[in-house]
Amino acid sequence: MKKTLCRILVYLFAFFVAAAAFYPFFVMIISSTHDNYNIVAKINVLPGDKLKDNFDRLTQNIDLTRGILNSLMLAVVVTVVQNYFTMMAAYAFSKFQFKGKNFLFSVVLVAMMLPGQLGIIGFYKEIQALKLLNKYFTLIIPTISNCFAVFFYKQFLDGALPNELIEAAVVDGCAELRIFHRIAIPLVIPALVTQGVMTFIGTWNSYLTPLIILNDKKKFTLPLMIATVRDATHADYGAQYVGMLVSVVPMVIVYAFASKIIMEKIAIGAAVKG
Amino acid sequence: MNAKKRSKYAYFYIAPFFIVFLIFSLFPILYSFVLSFCDMDVLSGKFTFVGITNYKRMVESGYFFQSIGNTLLIWIMSIIPQLTIAFVLSLILSNKWFRGKFLLRNIYYFPNLVTPVTIGLLFGALFSYPGGAVNNVISMLGLEAVDFQNNQMLARMVIAIAICWKNFGYNIIYFTAGINSISEEVMEAAQVDGANGWQRITKITIPLMKPILIYVMVTSIIGGLQIFDESKLVFTSVPGNATTTMVKYMYDSAFVRFQFGYGAAVAYGIFVIIAFFSLVSLRVTGDKKDDYGKKREGRRSKLTRK
Numbered sequence: 001m002k003k004t005l006c007r008i009l010v011y012l013f014a015f016f017v018a019a020a021a022f023y024p025f026f027v028m029i030i031s032s033t034h035d036n037y038n039i040v041a042k043i044n045v046l047p048g049d050k051l052k053d054n055f056d057r058l059t060q061n062i063d064l065t066r067g068i069l070n071s072l073m074l075a076v077v078v079t080v081v082q083n084y085f086t087m088m089a090a091y092a093f094s095k096f097q098f099k100g101k102n103f104l105f106s107v108v109l110v111a112m113m114l115p116g117q118l119g120i121i122g123f124y125k126e127i128q129a130l131k132l133l134n135k136y137f138t139l140i141i142p143t144i145s146n147c148f149a150v151f152f153y154k155q156f157l158d159g160a161l162p163n164e165l166i167e168a169a170v171v172d173g174c175a176e177l178r179i180f181h182r183i184a185i186p187l188v189i190p191a192l193v194t195q196g197v198m199t200f201i202g203t204w205n206s207y208l209t210p211l212i213i214l215n216d217k218k219k220f221t222l223p224l225m226i227a228t229v230r231d232a233t234h235a236d237y238g239a240q241y242v243g244m245l246v247s248v249v250p251m252v253i254v255y256a257f258a259s260k261i262i263m264e265k266i267a268i269g270a271a272v273k274g
Numbered sequence: 275m276n277a278k279k280r281s282k283y284a285y286f287y288i289a290p291f292f293i294v295f296l297i298f299s300l301f302p303i304l305y306s307f308v309l310s311f312c313d314m315d316v317l318s319g320k321f322t323f324v325g326i327t328n329y330k331r332m333v334e335s336g337y338f339f340q341s342i343g344n345t346l347l348i349w350i351m352s353i354i355p356q357l358t359i360a361f362v363l364s365l366i367l368s369n370k371w372f373r374g375k376f377l378l379r380n381i382y383y384f385p386n387l388v389t390p391v392t393i394g395l396l397f398g399a400l401f402s403y404p405g406g407a408v409n410n411v412i413s414m415l416g417l418e419a420v421d422f423q424n425n426q427m428l429a430r431m432v433i434a435i436a437i438c439w440k441n442f443g444y445n446i447i448y449f450t451a452g453i454n455s456i457s458e459e460v461m462e463a464a465q466v467d468g469a470n471g472w473q474r475i476t477k478i479t480i481p482l483m484k485p486i487l488i489y490v491m492v493t494s495i496i497g498g499l500q501i502f503d504e505s506k507l508v509f510t511s512v513p514g515n516a517t518t519t520m521v522k523y524m525y526d527s528a529f530v531r532f533q534f535g536y537g538a539a540v541a542y543g544i545f546v547i548i549a550f551f552s553l554v555s556l557r558v559t560g561d562k563k564d565d566y567g568k569k570r571e572g573r574r575s576k577l578t579r580k
Contacts, residue, residue, distance in 0.1 A: 007371070014366050014374075017359060018381045021439065024396055027407045031399075040405030043414060089291035096284035104288065111299065113552065115500055117521050118545050121528050121538045122305030123298065142298035144291055176283045205389045207503050212529055223391040227507060230395060237399055244392045244399075251387045259380060262387075266444060267451035 028248070032241040039237045054238035061232040061239070064246060066218065067225035072250075074136060074221060075203040078143050079196050085144045087192065090153030091184050095166060105154075112147040117208075124212055138213050143203070149195055156191040157184070194265045197258045204250065222247055310538035321535065328539035337515075338543055341523040344430065344516060348505075349498035351434035352441075357491060359438075360445035361483075365475060367446065368453045379450075383443035390440075394507025397436040401508075423509045426516035433504050433517055445490065452486045453479060492555035499548050520544045 031039045034048040058064065092098070093105055123142075132138045161184055169179045185192070207223050214220060220228075229243040255262070310328055312321040332338045363382065367375050385393070400407045403421040413419050422428045456479065464474050502521040509517060518526070524544060528537025 010366055010369075010372070014363060014372075014378055017363060018378050021382055021385060021443070024385075024400060024439065027400060028396060031407070041410075043407070043410045085290045085294075088287045092284040092287035096281055096287070098281040098284040101284070104292070107295075111295070114303070115496075115545060115548050117500065117502075117524060118541055119299065119302030119306050121524075121534055121541055122302035122307075122309060124528070125309065125534060126298075126302055126305060141294060145295035145299045147295075150291065170280065176280070176286075180287070201387060205387075205391075207389075207391050208525070223389050226389070226395065227391045230398070230510075237402075237405075240395060240399060244396050247389050247392045251389070252384075255380075255384060255387055259383075263379075263383070263447050266447045 032245045054242045058239040058242050062225045067222040071222040075200050078203045079199045082143045086149035087153050090150045093154045094157035108147045306538040312535045314534045316532050328536045341520045345519040348434050352437040356438040356442045360442045364446045364449035385440050386444045390503035398508045401432045429512045492558050495551050
């Protein structure tokens with residue numbers, strides 16, 4: 001009897017927190033279908049019929065499709081470029097003996113501990129001097145220097161790729177890059193997928209760097225556009241909520257496919273926040 | 275073919291990473307350091323060497339220390355409920371009889387993926403005055419609507435709630451991995467000895483989880499010290515800049531007031547603060563023995579040993 005009561009209380013608590021966690025989403029979804037008077041004046045529980053109106057007012061102010069396409073393009077390109085080149089560096093650290101290896105790897109380890117904002121002003125001034133402001137290049141190429149990814153891949157390669165396999169390929173006369181592409185990469189696909197999903201989400205969500213680099217509205221990523229919605233629409237809450245809703249939908253899709261990968265990454269690689 | 279001959283390829287493999295690292299990571303950090311001793315003329319964009327003036331101003335003006343205070347307050351208000359709720363829920367979800375784990379864990383975790391910009395706007399709208407969703411609930415209960423934005427402490431609290439909402443699900447997954455790593459034998463032995471559920475939690479799970487709890491608590495401050503998005507986006511203006519965090523202060527100095535030299539000095543100020551807390555956290559968590567006198571091998575190995 002006491003046990004049952006206890007369990008009911010536990011369930012109540014767990015569902016109460018779940019309800020609290022879902023509440024902001026609930027407000028967002030429901031409010032996006034109401035007009036501004038309803039949003040401000042009363043508590044809405046049932047969906048209204050103003051979604052289309054809100055959406056139209058939002059798209060009058062910002063080019064939503066463009067923002068989504070920009071963000072998507074950027075996230076995909078960064079994911080490919082960053083993971084390809086960091087994997088290359090990790091492969092060298094894991095499978096080669098070369099002069100300066102230990103020194104260079106400790107540089108990677110030390111750089112991992114530096115906070116991201118330390119060099120941002122120098123970065124901005126450098127980019128300005130190189131005339132690279134407002135270019136996607138600036139948001140793509142510098143992401144190659146992700147030390148977390150190099151560290152993560154090196155750990156994985158150490159375990160997943162036997163030296164004998166590479167030696168056998170060398171004896172058979174396989175060209176170096178071919179070994180990397182045909183032997184190393186296929187064996188580390190799980191790590192690539194895990195880290196790739198993280199890169200994708202991180203790029204999709206990133207705000208500070210695009211904020212200082214991009215100033216042409218046509219090049220804005222989705223987060224930058226969403227951030228301007230409040231200024232562009234004044235007190236138009238209906239349009240704002242639709243904008244937020246649109247920014248959440250892609251993450252729901254990613255999560256539907258990758259939730260297991262994301263959870264595993266947190267559980268195993270918790271020490272390597274990347 | 276010998277390994278020595280092949281080793282030259284290694285440089286080819288690390289070249290792209292290190293070239294980019296030198297140009298876009300290391301150089302900006304050093305350049306920032308140089309800039310922090312300079313003053314920029316807004317009109318001409320020319321830098322002049324001014325010595326330690328920027329650092330002196332940072333220490334003397336008080337705004338930087340105020341931003342440290344804001345950051346720490348927001349961090350404490352978010353980390354305490356965040357870890358408490360996450361720990362209790364991960365204990366609940368680790369029960370075998372509990373149904374609906376999968377669904378709940380996903381609901382708890384999902385806010386972690388939402389774009390920080392959206393979180394900022396969403397909480398700004400939820401807690402707006404007088405017509406925000408939260409105020410509508412408060413009014414319905416017959417209480418007076420609260421102006422969150424114009425109360426320093428409440429404004430900080432709203433940002434703390436937003437961060438707590440975003441991160442507690444992450445910690446649940448993290449703690450669950452920790453709880454799962456506690457060996458079955460210990461639990462079974464306790465059960466055989468007649469320990470009830472409550473005793474197993476307080477006498478086994480919590481003591482064994484203590485190192486992980488402390489570790490998460492202390493290391494989370496390093497992330498907490500870098501709060502920016504929420505600080506910038508939840509409220510547009512708060513009296514006395516009560517929600518301006520350190521990174522937001524740096525951003526404002528450099529990219530709003532165009533004092534790049536001063537901003538660079540603030541960046542190095544932030545670095546010193548973070549380095550200080552990192553060293554403290556290393557001292558607290560490093561080289562500790564767990565309750566069985568066994569040396570902890572760090573959290574990675576602890577978690578992989580499922």
